[in-house]
Structures are given as structure tokens and as C-alpha cells.
Amino acid sequence: MREPLAPDMFDELCPSGLAPIRFGDKWAPLVIACLEGGPRRFSELRVPLRRVTPKMLTKSLRGLERHGLVQRTGQTHLEYALTPLGRSMLEPMKVVCAWAGEHWEELLDAREAYDNRLG
Template structure:
């Protein structure tokens, strides 16, 4: 039998405030990949990020800037030009993301099979 989980198991993490890693952010990892090669304009980011609204892209970039992952460069031209790039801190996420991509490539068929089996089991049970 396994030991019960302790109520303070995350106490060491809580002392540092909220976690900087947002696993639920749909667009953050994709934006990081878009900026991997260097500075990009807002409109350039929208091309590969089909489906993201300008509002959500703006909000995501602001959160990433607040967290120190992205820097924003404003050029006071007519029309104004804004570019975004990964900070050194943001670049530290590239290696863990590579590991996640490698894991997904190796295990995605098993995940899809598990999802299909779960869905078929739920349907068979009438859920």
C-alpha cells in the first residue's frame, strides 16, 4: 500500500509564489517556437498561429512579457512597429520543450490509442 499524500507536499513551492510555468496556456509554447529564430512582428506571429485572435495573442504576449519570457520592442515610426523576441530566460525553455516534443513524437500513438479506447469504453457503457 502506498503512503498517503501529505497536506504540505507543495509547501516548498508555495513559498516562491505562483508557478511561472503555465501548462494550460494553449498558445505560449507555440509563440516560443515562433520566436526561437529571433525578433518577429505581431503580424508575422499571426501567420503560423492560425486560429488565435489578435486579442488572445496580445494578452498572451503581455503575460509572457510580464513573466520575463518575451521582450517587446517599440519603434516610433509611422505606422508604429512593434517586435517581440525571447529573452535569455525565455530561451531557457527551448531545451525542455525539445524534450517534450521528442516525448510526444515517441508516445503520441499510444496516447491516441488510449484516448480511443477510453472513448469506446465510455460509449459502450452508455456514458
């Protein structure tokens, strides 16, 4: 039996949201991170990704599948798993997340300054 995903796996203030580099759509990196430990069912992914609507999660999964990063398996119980190509994204994602975490304050300050100029 595999370990369940932690409901608080992604902090609401996760630095990945500040990274100016995107891997697919907004939720794709979080889906990839959830699948790092092995295949998961949709309902399992919904636990840490509770802020994502089911429709958006489905869209992200389909996009990742289309790009060859995720594979859907099973007949009656569908599971999603990283392909070797998807697994190769883990290391670059960790580097980007570490960079965003290191530059957290600068990124927040830049966003605030930009928003203040607009409005």
C-alpha cells in the same frame, strides 16, 4: 532582412498538442517556437499561428511577457523577442515535443479510451 515564418510551421496534428505538460497557456509553446529565430512583429506571428485568434495571441504574448519569457520592444513598430529566460525554455520544450511525438499513438489511444468511457 530576416526569413519569414512558414505558414505551415505547425501541422494541425502537431504532437505538442498532445503533451500533458504545459508551458503557459495552450499557445505559449508555439509562440516561443516562432520567436526562436529572433524578434517578430505581431503580424508575422499570425502567419504560422493562423488558428489562434488575435485576442488569444495577444493574451499569450502578455502572459509570456508577464512571466519574463518575452520582451516587447519598439515604439512605432512593436516586436516581440525571447528574453534569456524565454530562450532557456527552448531545450525543455524540444524534449517534451520529442516525447509526445514518440508516444503519439499511446496518447491518442488513452484520450479515445477516456472519451469513450465518458460518453
